């Protein structure tokens with residue numbers, strides 16, 4: 001039969017729930033109670049082990065998430081490059097077509113040219129923004 005005080009105060013001590021005064025009183029009791037001394041020693045070891053395990057989990061989570069996000073960033077990076085290449089090709093083709101078209105110097109042709117120019121400017125601005133974002137925060141999405 002284990003001393004009953006261990007079931008209450010002993011467990012709370014290990015959980016760090018005892019107040020300073022309660023702790024002193026119970027520690028005095030442990031000095032004279034073999035049951036509590038023994039249980040504290042064994043459970044104390046168990047608690048330490050549990051804490052060790054608990055400490056390791058965030059690490060594994062961190063690395064899992066790190067590789068996940070790295071993969072996502074690479075996928076996104078590849079997609080982004082392909083998208084840019086495609087858009088640039090389409091724009092170059094459109095500009096070439098517009099400039100070489102006999103209708104280029106008409107009102108319609110010039111309007112389309114202006115719209116395309118606007119798209120190019122917006123696009124370049126977005127690309128530049130994304131580029132700086134990635135550069136200034138290489139571990140973006142990993143920390144949280």
Ligand SMILES: [Zn+2]
Pocket residue numbers: 003004005006029030033035036
């Ligand atoms: Zn006891």
